[in-house]
Amino acid sequence: xxxxxxxxxxxxxxxxxxxxxxxxxxxxxxxxxxxxxxxxxxxxxxxxxxxxxxxxxxxxxxxxxxxxxxxxxxxxxxxxxxxxxxxxxxxxxxxxxxxxxxxxxxxxxxxxxx
Amino acid sequence: xxxxxxxxxxxxxxxxxxxxxxxxxxxxxxxxxxxxxxxxxxxxxxxxxxxxxxxxxxxxxxxxxxxxxxxxxxxxxxxxxxxxxxxxxxxxxxxxxxxxxxxxxxxxxx
Numbered sequence: 001x002x003x004x005x006x007x008x009x010x011x012x013x014x015x016x017x018x019x020x021x022x023x024x025x026x027x028x029x030x031x032x033x034x035x036x037x038x039x040x041x042x043x044x045x046x047x048x049x050x051x052x053x054x055x056x057x058x059x060x061x062x063x064x065x066x067x068x069x070x071x072x073x074x075x076x077x078x079x080x081x082x083x084x085x086x087x088x089x090x091x092x093x094x095x096x097x098x099x100x101x102x103x104x105x106x107x108x109x110x111x112x113x114x
Numbered sequence: 115x116x117x118x119x120x121x122x123x124x125x126x127x128x129x130x131x132x133x134x135x136x137x138x139x140x141x142x143x144x145x146x147x148x149x150x151x152x153x154x155x156x157x158x159x160x161x162x163x164x165x166x167x168x169x170x171x172x173x174x175x176x177x178x179x180x181x182x183x184x185x186x187x188x189x190x191x192x193x194x195x196x197x198x199x200x201x202x203x204x205x206x207x208x209x210x211x212x213x214x215x216x217x218x219x220x221x222x223x224x
């Protein structure tokens with residue numbers, strides 16, 4: 001079964017850091033571009049970051065540029081999102097999604113609060 | 115404020131046709147394909163339409179998509195109660211070098 005499973009969410013204080021992971025199974029991660037998308041409570045979807053299949057091309061939304069870093073380990077079939085200098089407005093469910101969002105994970109909640 | 119503009123809500127009686135619009139610009143919808151996603155309450159989004167008008171395997175044929183210029187639309191022909199959900203359009207934006215989503219449309223079966 002094709003599946004994405006996120007982990008690493010939790011409660012963190014403003015200014016803190018968190019690293020999200022996304023484990024892929026049922027398909028060859030190395031063949032696909034990947035994305036992170038977030039959804040604040042009661043709000044719509046917001047694209048966060050893109051990484052090409054090889055990792056050579058990376059893009060970020062302006063709202064996270066300079067604070068978030070996306071990476072991947074194709075050998076470990078995992079995608080990562082390192083989030084630094086977290087703000088209250090980063091509070092959201094974070095989803096990893098394959099390619100043009102044809103497969104989504106279940107999401108992991110990140111809460112930034114003191 | 116989302117880059118792609120969708121109406122916040124749409125509704126219809128069971129069996130009725132419901133249409134959702136998605137308006138963008140030359141840098142996104144005007145130059146790239148549009149995808150649509152369905153998000154049922156408390157769940158992750160699901161791909162509904164890709165490449166403007168293609169349905170993934172398993173998506174009922176009552177869902178259809180179209181695109182013209184810098185706008186796209188999703189139609190639900192024969193609305194069913196299980197279609198109550200939030201619907202989002204998305205496209206790659208060449209100017210922003212990123213994906214842009216619509217603000218979402220909540221569909222209600224009256």
